[in-house]
Amino acid sequence: MKFCLVNGVQQNYINIENRGLAYGDGLFTTAKIQNGHVHYLIAHVERLIFGCKKLGISPPERTALIKQLSAVAKEFSLAVLKVVITAQSGGRGYARVKNNSHDLIIMIHDYPHHYDEIATSGLKLGLSKQQMGINPMLAGLKHLNRLEQVLLREELSTKSEDDLLVTNINGDVIEATSANLFFYLDDKLHTPDVSQSGVNGIMRQAILQCYPDTIIKSFTLDEVAQAQAMFICNCVMGVMPIISFNDKKLSINQILDVRARMNENVNKHD
Numbered sequence: 001m002k003f004c005l006v007n008g009v010q011q012n013y014i015n016i017e018n019r020g021l022a023y024g025d026g027l028f029t030t031a032k033i034q035n036g037h038v039h040y041l042i043a044h045v046e047r048l049i050f051g052c053k054k055l056g057i058s059p060p061e062r063t064a065l066i067k068q069l070s071a072v073a074k075e076f077s078l079a080v081l082k083v084v085i086t087a088q089s090g091g092r093g094y095a096r097v098k099n100n101s102h103d104l105i106i107m108i109h110d111y112p113h114h115y116d117e118i119a120t121s122g123l124k125l126g127l128s129k130q131q132m133g134i135n136p137m138l139a140g141l142k143h144l145n146r147l148e149q150v151l152l153r154e155e156l157s158t159k160s161e162d163d164l165l166v167t168n169i170n171g172d173v174i175e176a177t178s179a180n181l182f183f184y185l186d187d188k189l190h191t192p193d194v195s196q197s198g199v200n201g202i203m204r205q206a207i208l209q210c211y212p213d214t215i216i217k218s219f220t221l222d223e224v225a226q227a228q229a230m231f232i233c234n235c236v237m238g239v240m241p242i243i244s245f246n247d248k249k250l251s252i253n254q255i256l257d258v259r260a261r262m263n264e265n266v267n268k269h270d
Contacts, residue, residue, distance in 0.1 A: 002079065003108040005072070018103060020086030023094065024144040026102075027051040028084040029202070031235050032111070036074040038081055039266050040235060041066065043202045048085055051141050057087050058100050065104075072106055080109040080236055086144070115237045118162075119259065122243035122252050125176065125230070126161030127221070128152055132168045132197045140200035152177040163232060165224070165245070168197040172218045179234040180204040182214070183227035184254055189214045190227075203233040207258070210265055231255045238262060 004012040019025035029047050032039045045065050052059035073081060084105040090097040132148050156164050156177055163176045175181050175198045182191045182204075189211050194200050208214055224230075229251050230242040239259035241252035 001107055001109055002076075003072070005104075005106040007104055008068075014103060014105070015089045017089035017091060018086055019088065019090055019096065020084065020103070020144050024146075025055070025096075026057065026084060026086030026144045027055065027142050028082060028144060029142055029235075031081045031083075031202075032238075033073045033076050033079040033081050033108070035077060038069055038073045040202050040206060041069060041073075043205065044083070044235075045069070047142070047202060048083060051143070052085060052102065054141060055087075055143070056096075056100065057085065057102050060085065060102065060104055069106065072108065076108060078111045080111050082107040082109065084144070112236070115240070119238070119240060120256065122241035122255075123162035123232070124160075125232070125242045125245045126159055126164050127246055128155055128164040128166045128177070130155060130166070131171075132166055132174055134168055134170065134196045136196050139196050139198065140194055142199055142201075149178060165221075167221065170218075171220060172197070173221060173224050174198040176232045179232035179237065179240070181224075181230070181232055182207065182258075183224060183230040185223070185227050187228075190219065191216055193218050201234055203235045203238065203262075206265065207233065207239070207262060210261060211258075229254045231258065233262075 006014055027048065029044045031044050038044065045062060049059045049062060086103045087096050088101045088103050130151060152164060152166060165176055165181065166174050168174050173192050174194060180191065180201045182189060191214055193216055230245055231239050232242065233239045239255065239262050241255040242250055243252055244250060
């Protein structure tokens with residue numbers, strides 16, 4: 001970690017009774033900083049505020065948060081920003097304190113340069129043996145309860161592929177271990193519905209704005225296996241082409257066009 005603010009103070013520690021630690025009572029977002037600017041800054045702030053309201057946590061003031069994140073980002077040419085908001089410490093038990101305030105943690109990490117190196121060569125995507133649960137109360141949110149992803153990453157460490165595709169307990173395809181999924185089938189762009197499981201990522205939302213005709217619904221593995229081209233995405237890696245899924249080779253030319261378009265689009269949202 002290169003830098004950390006906790007409630008506006010430069011430090012890297014927090015109250016051990018913090019509810020994010022005790023119960024995962026909070027949410028986070030992760031963004032790319034480039035040339036001192038946060039990509040999709042407004043969308044990230046709106047996501048945090050929406051998530052706070054959804055969880056019943058008093059959110060930070062929108063304009064103040066934008067100014068604070070912008071000020072922090074100015075000090076870095078290329079880095080990763082992570083913002084965590086948790087319900088404040090409330091002692092033992094699930095009930096929150098009555099004032100229902102929040103703790104705000106802002107962290108800066110090194111940018112993983114290998115993302116740029118493999119963006120044109122692509123990734124190999126396998127299939128996870130594990131399945132995600134269904135939780136409409138929290139689906140779509142980037143909440144702090146990430147144990148499913150921890151277990152998925154542990155499984156990935158035992159595999160030869162670069163990432164894994166994950167289904168939920170109904171057998172619906174949802175996402176990769178830490179990225180959303182898109183694929184081309186019959187020359188039409190598709191992406192799984194994440195209203196019951198998974199995360200509605202900021203990059204996913206940006207792609208849907210640029211490609212409004214994208215088909216969003218539940219997909220089986222058999223349907224996804226018919227794809228001619230495929231990519232995964234998040235706000236740090238951007239659009240990442242998939243060169244093979246379950247050892248089936250895929251074309252990446254169409255995906256490189258999507259990546260180029262989204263790289264141009266990001267400048268409109270800085």
